[in-house]
Amino acid sequence: xxxxxxxxxxxxxxxxxxxxxxxxxxxxxxxxxxxxxxxxxxxxxxxxxxxxxxxxxxxxxxxxxxxxxxxxxxxxxxxxxxxxxxxxxxxxxxxxxxxxxxxxxxxxxxxxxxxxxxxxxxxxxxxxxxxxxxxxxxxxxxxxxxxxxxxxxxxxxxxxxxxxxxxxxxxxxxxxxxxxxxxxxxxxxxxxxxxxxxxxxxxxxxxxxxxxxxxxxxxxxxxxxxxxxxxxxxxxxxxxxxxxxxxxxxxxxxxxxxxxxxxxxxxxxxxxxxxxxxxxxxxxxxxxxxxxxxxxxxxxxxxxxxxxxxxxxxxxxxxxxxxxxxxxxxxxxxxxxxxxxxxxxxxxxxxxxxxxxxxxxxxxxxxxxxxxxxxxxxxxxxxxxxxxxxxxxxx
Amino acid sequence: xxxxxxxxxxxxxxxxxxxxxxxxxxxxxxxxxxxxxxxxxxxxxxxxxxxxxxxxxxxxxxxxxxxxxxxxxxxxxxxxxxxxxxxxxxxxxxxxxxxxxxxxxxxxxxxxxxxxxxxxxxxxxxxxxxxxxxxxxxxxxxxxxxxxxxxxxxxxxxxxxxxxxxxxxxxxxxxxxxxxxxxxxxxxxxxxxxxxxxxxxxxxxxxxxxxxxxxxxxxxxxxxxxxxxxxxxxxxxxxxxxxxxxxxxxxxxxxxxxxxxxxxxxxxxxxxxxxxxxxxxxxxxxxxxxxxxxxxxxxxxxxxxxxxxxxx
Numbered sequence: 210x211x212x213x214x215x216x217x218x219x220x221x222x223x224x225x226x227x228x229x230x231x232x233x234x235x236x237x238x239x240x241x242x243x244x245x246x247x248x249x250x251x252x253x254x255x256x257x258x259x260x261x262x263x264x265x266x267x268x269x270x271x272x273x274x275x276x277x278x279x280x281x282x283x284x285x286x287x288x289x290x291x292x293x294x295x296x297x298x299x300x301x302x303x304x305x306x307x308x309x310x311x312x313x314x315x316x317x318x319x320x321x322x323x324x325x326x327x328x329x330x331x332x333x334x335x336x337x338x339x340x341x342x343x344x345x346x347x348x349x350x351x352x353x354x355x356x357x358x359x360x361x362x363x364x365x366x367x368x369x370x371x372x373x374x375x376x377x378x379x380x381x382x383x384x385x386x387x388x389x390x391x392x393x394x395x396x397x398x399x400x401x402x403x404x405x406x407x408x409x410x411x412x413x414x415x416x417x418x419x420x421x422x423x424x425x426x427x428x429x430x431x432x433x434x435x436x437x438x439x440x441x442x443x444x445x446x447x448x449x450x451x452x453x454x455x456x457x458x459x460x461x462x463x464x465x466x467x468x469x470x471x472x473x474x475x476x477x478x479x480x481x482x483x484x485x486x487x488x489x490x491x492x493x494x495x496x497x498x499x500x501x502x503x504x505x506x507x508x509x510x511x512x513x514x515x516x517x518x519x520x521x522x523x524x525x526x527x528x529x530x531x532x533x534x535x536x537x538x539x540x541x542x543x544x545x546x547x548x549x550x551x552x553x554x555x556x557x558x559x560x561x562x563x564x565x566x567x568x569x570x571x572x573x574x575x576x577x578x579x580x581x582x583x584x585x586x587x588x589x590x591x592x593x594x595x596x597x598x599x600x601x602x603x604x
Numbered sequence: 605x606x607x608x609x610x611x612x613x614x615x616x617x618x619x620x621x622x623x624x625x626x627x628x629x630x631x632x633x634x635x636x637x638x639x640x641x642x643x644x645x646x647x648x649x650x651x652x653x654x655x656x657x658x659x660x661x662x663x664x665x666x667x668x669x670x671x672x673x674x675x676x677x678x679x680x681x682x683x684x685x686x687x688x689x690x691x692x693x694x695x696x697x698x699x700x701x702x703x704x705x706x707x708x709x710x711x712x713x714x715x716x717x718x719x720x721x722x723x724x725x726x727x728x729x730x731x732x733x734x735x736x737x738x739x740x741x742x743x744x745x746x747x748x749x750x751x752x753x754x755x756x757x758x759x760x761x762x763x764x765x766x767x768x769x770x771x772x773x774x775x776x777x778x779x780x781x782x783x784x785x786x787x788x789x790x791x792x793x794x795x796x797x798x799x800x801x802x803x804x805x806x807x808x809x810x811x812x813x814x815x816x817x818x819x820x821x822x823x824x825x826x827x828x829x830x831x832x833x834x835x836x837x838x839x840x841x842x843x844x845x846x847x848x849x850x851x852x853x854x855x856x857x858x859x860x861x862x863x864x865x866x867x868x869x870x871x872x873x874x875x876x877x878x879x880x881x882x883x884x885x886x887x888x889x890x891x892x893x894x895x896x897x898x899x900x901x902x903x904x905x906x907x908x909x910x911x912x913x914x915x916x
Contacts, residue, residue, distance in 0.1 A: 435622070442888060447888075450627070453881070535749060554749050569753065576745070579745075584745060
């Protein structure tokens, strides 16, 4: 009720003077901002997303979570609100659980996750000569790296140079690293990849869409053909195919993969918008005063379709964050020494079998909070920028 | 009608050629010399030379492209680089398990999503409607990985209601024993986005004049929703379903991986992990062709459901 009362005078305010002096009427963005301000869910989402952005800016600049890789707690230190391990009374007991932990985790992993097991067995039956190197070199290319890492962690754990905490705010992982700091660092990676890839895909889609819609003719035909080819390959398959070809792993690789494959939806929309706009009077007027094609495309038409771009960008960020998590989980995403929500989930999968649920919970909660807020913000943005749609979808 | 189909088939050719060209560029040009990839897994120089000759990597690019086109047309992609199994037989044997999971999933999911969408749209704006929509948004924002990890842990590992993973030889055993949990998880994951989408389709129809007319005639609410509204809302639903069909084949790849179901999706993942280019190339090209064909099928079904549609 209070928001309505607050919104009413604003809504009525500009209406009166709008009829007499033209220059007072608020622009598209002012109006959209006002509508967004009146949208309570949208504003809460905006605050949450902004908080996440501040968080990752702080962590990227090294102000917080810089030492996420330090082993500050005992292995699998439980969260503080759970309290220290009831079954175990000291660090010795905790390390005993940890000692049996990995073996149990490995057996589960081999029974559940390793999907190539039967194929290797098949191979061994058929061609014992090939099976050796194939199974060693092919199944898990990171096995050696992981072993090295685990070994170094093991030695570090064997000689603790400082007292280790029994509990950590959000618990600790296998090596006693603080899950809270890992989650912050993981958020930084996942959100950064999502936003960067979305910007790349949006730039490609907007540029090609503008060209196709504005130029028409053979340019449109050619770009449409290009679009048809890209969109006929299912998105995930295309991502995996590109991941297979680009051998080196890294943040830029995953951004490139997502950006180069994700531009098709926005191309379609922007092309339609440009086809609609290029015949309008204001574009003809611009051409009459001698504006070049490029100027008409980007200085005159683009501001009028930029709200479509913004909403699409927002949708893409959510999609790419989810895609990055899956790719990193599968090991096609960020490198092993970079923590992301996906790699946290990958570790958490084995931890869950041991009853250590906190890393799974932390990564899931952080991702769910951000993605929910971002999706709701996207809806609010769309409603604010295109109020005609709201009537259809809302009622 | 026949003329329309023939023209559409004719128009597909450039797109199909484009797909072939894209896959070729990706794997033969961007991917570089397969000998580098193979060097890691086959130490035998003679074997590598053999494969290079077989692939024609030493030939100019246009000859390589021609070899690839012939492979696509004859469906003969040679042998997998990792297992030496024929790619054609990989494709054939992996399709069955995928379909065992996907067909029941598709049927159950469509029926449930449409039913829920009609119900939720009928009480639009109410607390129920808003609660369901919020639940969908929140449910969608949890990664599919979390659903699989938690459900597999709770229902298979902890409670033991279902096998943790595995695949048998008989169809019924696979369907009733091994597919149940994967189908349930996939159902939970896929229903939220579809429910949201179908709800907007139903809402588009529910305010139309014909609904008011039917109500004025005294048609029962049930009949209005299930006959009048559903028939009209099914047009975009069918288009959406058809467009999503080939993607579904892969969409379940995480499920197939976690539950060790020897299907298409798992095979693609294995192919990527092992840099098994022939398998990925074959999958990409044929799944793309299936997508193009199912788009045509969607348009034809569009016509069947909605007689007003003019096929041009």
